Amino acid sequence: MQVLEIITANIDLLALLFLLLFIVFFVLFTYRAKKGARVHLRQNRLYARLLNLAAQAVETGKPIHLGMGIGSLSGGIGPNVGTAESFIALTVFATLADRARGAVRPLLGTTADGTVLAAALGIVHRRNAQNGQAGLALNKAVRFYGPDPLAYAAGVRQTLAGEKPLANVLLGQLGAEGLWIAETNIKNTPAQLGGTTPPASSALLAVSLDQMVIGEDVFAAGAYLGRIAHLGSLVTQDLMRVVIILSILVGVILASLGYWV
Amino acid sequence: MNRILSLAVAVVCGVIVLLDFFIPGPETAVASRILVEGVTILAVFGLLLGLLNLLAVHSQRLVKGEERRGLSGVLILGMLGALIVGIVAPASPANRWVFDHLYAPLQSSMTALLAFFAISAAYRALRIRNIDALILLVISLFMLFTQLPFGQTLWPELSAIRDWLLAIPVTAGIRGILLGVALGTITTALRVLLAVDRPYLGE
Numbered sequence: 001m002q003v004l005e006i007i008t009a010n011i012d013l014l015a016l017l018f019l020l021l022f023i024v025f026f027v028l029f030t031y032r033a034k035k036g037a038r039v040h041l042r043q044n045r046l047y048a049r050l051l052n053l054a055a056q057a058v059e060t061g062k063p064i065h066l067g068m069g070i071g072s073l074s075g076g077i078g079p080n081v082g083t084a085e086s087f088i089a090l091t092v093f094a095t096l097a098d099r100a101r102g103a104v105r106p107l108l109g110t111t112a113d114g115t116v117l118a119a120a121l122g123i124v125h126r127r128n129a130q131n132g133q134a135g136l137a138l139n140k141a142v143r144f145y146g147p148d149p150l151a152y153a154a155g156v157r158q159t160l161a162g163e164k165p166l167a168n169v170l171l172g173q174l175g176a177e178g179l180w181i182a183e184t185n186i187k188n189t190p191a192q193l194g195g196t197t198p199p200a201s202s203a204l205l206a207v208s209l210d211q212m213v214i215g216e217d218v219f220a221a222g223a224y225l226g227r228i229a230h231l232g233s234l235v236t237q238d239l240m241r242v243v244i245i246l247s248i249l250v251g252v253i254l255a256s257l258g259y260w261v
Numbered sequence: 262m263n264r265i266l267s268l269a270v271a272v273v274c275g276v277i278v279l280l281d282f283f284i285p286g287p288e289t290a291v292a293s294r295i296l297v298e299g300v301t302i303l304a305v306f307g308l309l310l311g312l313l314n315l316l317a318v319h320s321q322r323l324v325k326g327e328e329r330r331g332l333s334g335v336l337i338l339g340m341l342g343a344l345i346v347g348i349v350a351p352a353s354p355a356n357r358w359v360f361d362h363l364y365a366p367l368q369s370s371m372t373a374l375l376a377f378f379a380i381s382a383a384y385r386a387l388r389i390r391n392i393d394a395l396i397l398l399v400i401s402l403f404m405l406f407t408q409l410p411f412g413q414t415l416w417p418e419l420s421a422i423r424d425w426l427l428a429i430p431v432t433a434g435i436r437g438i439l440l441g442v443a444l445g446t447i448t449t450a451l452r453v454l455l456a457v458d459r460p461y462l463g464e
Contacts, residue, residue, distance in 0.1 A: 016283045019447070026451050073460075074304035084446040087453060090460050114307025117314060119460050126463035143318055144311035150368050162329060176375050183378040186385075197442045199435045204375075207382040207397065215438040219445030222458075229457045233448045240444055 003259045018243075025239055030232030039223075039231040046193055046211045047224035050092075053167050053191065054099035054106070062166040063108040064100070065189070066093055067156055067181065069196070070149050071173030073115035082173025085197055086116050088221050089172035094123045095225040101131065108165055109142040112152035117144045153177035160185045170194035170209070171218065175201050182208040195221075268456050275454040315340065 007014065033039060057064050068089035071082020093109050100106030109120050120142040145155025160168060160181070168189040170178050174196040182192050182205065195213035196202055202214040213220075216237065222230030254260040274296050281293035319333035327333075346356050383401070386394035406412050407423035452458040 012283060019283075022447060023451065023455075026448070026455070030455075030457060072304065074300050074307070084449040087449050087458065087460060091458065094460075094464065114309070114311040115304055116307075117311050118307050119463075121310075121314075122461075122463035142314070144314045146315075147308060147311070150364075150371050153371070158329070158332065162327075176372070179375060179378050179382065180371060183382055197438075197445075199438050202438070204379060204382075207379065207386045207394070216441030216445045219442075219449055230452070233452055233457070237444045237448050240447075241441070244440060244444075 003254050022236065022240055025236040026233055029235040030229055033228055033232035039235055041224065044224050046213050047221065049193060049211060051099060051225065054096050057100045057106050057166055058103040060166060061103065063105045063163065064096060065108045065160060065165040065168045066096065067170040068093065068109055068111040068116055069172030069174040070112040070152055072113040073119060085173040085218065088219055090116065090119050090123065091222045092171055092225065093120055095227065097123060097127050105140065107141060108163060110156050110159060111144055112147055114144065117142060149175055149177040153180045156181050157184050160188045164188050167191040167193060172196065174205065176204060179204040179208050264462060267462055268459065271461055272454065272456055
């Protein structure tokens with residue numbers, strides 16, 4: 001029996017084994033990170049600048065705009081759903097809100113999805129309650145602009161022109177509307193940063209933003225912005241990448257020897 | 262108590278849907294379907310929250326007489342108009358007209374503008390940036406040249422070079438990015454499933 005046939009016949013079992021291995025490493029490294037084990041992070045200029053901008057937001061009183069994109073938390077299957085990217089956008093939103101605590105208006109979040117809006121409003125409400133400002137208007141911090149890329153881009157464009165924030169950060173699930181927002185906003189904000197995962201949108205944003213992250217670096221945001229628990233998951237991610245690389249190498253050898261047809 | 266209950270609900274729901282994927286059975290399938298349908302209903306309530314948020318932001322701007330209040334007025338009128346027509350006569354020609362004659366042309370205009378935005382961004386990047394921008398521009402121009410009819414006449418091997426570029430380096434790069442994204446997605450899902458991240462608690 002050929003290797004390919006065996007793999008095809010047991011694909012669900014292999015996926016489950018991969019996930020179980022992932023979970024074991026995840027729990028182990030997250031536990032170690034929480035206990036204070038040292039994790040070496042390479043330099044990432046975008047996240048370093050984000051932390052710097054959070055400090056500047058406190059000093060200047062100007063907000064940072066965080067465009068969380070068109071992704072949704074309501075799930076589904078497909079490349080454009082952006083659930084994981086939206087979770088990361090919310091992580092960045094919460095972390096920057098913590099970092100810029102003390103600022104009059106640290107953040108201005110925008111989204112094209114109602115579930116992301118609800119989660120972001122929850123974050124703002126919790127921070128306001130912790131600061132003894134539970135009565136503050138929530139809609140000043142997070143805004144919704146229609147469940148559609150065109151409506152979202154037009155709304156964000158208008159908001160940026162009116163608010164003139166300290167920086168425009170576009171991080172999450174973004175398509176071509178990311179380029180539209182960034183290019184029409186050059187004169188309104190001194191810094192434009194961000195990141196997204198679809199390869200086609202990444203290419204468009206790369207020419208327009210000052211600094212950006214692509215692919216898996218988007219998911220490393222929490223670890224770089226100081227979330228200790230995320231360090232463990234980042235190590236797991238790197239380790240599982242090595243597992244995938246080794247699997248590819250084994251596949252290449254088997255194919256070369258004629259066992260993989 | 263609320264906190265523990267929220268955590269338990271989130272973890273149990275996640276585990277049920279995951280179990281249904283790997284070990285399909287009639288019981289898990291029913292539970293999973295109910296949960297997924299529940300998410301769709303919640304998403305609709307999220308949309309309603311979004312509409313209220315939009316209405317609150319722009320009516321405040323209108324009432325306070327802020328700059329660009331006229332645009333806020335147009336937005337509110339347009340939103341309420343489309344909403345009323347959609348509720349009263351969802352299959353009417355008026356509802357279709359809004360999408361065919363207002364929305365679709367606007368969307369097409371946005372798509373058409375993207376080419377100009379990409380060129381202006383590339384030009385700016387080349388002027389003020391580094392070697393990356395130069396590589397991007399050279400490759401873009403080369404790929405553009407390979408698509409032109411007279412390019413084939415000038416250099417017959419051009420299509421073979423283009424096909425090789427698309428099949429090997431471009432595909433390898435895209436697959437590398439997608440593998441990384443897949444790993445990141447699994448990690449993010451595990452963080453929520455194992456309650457390391459708790460966005461539903463505003464954390």
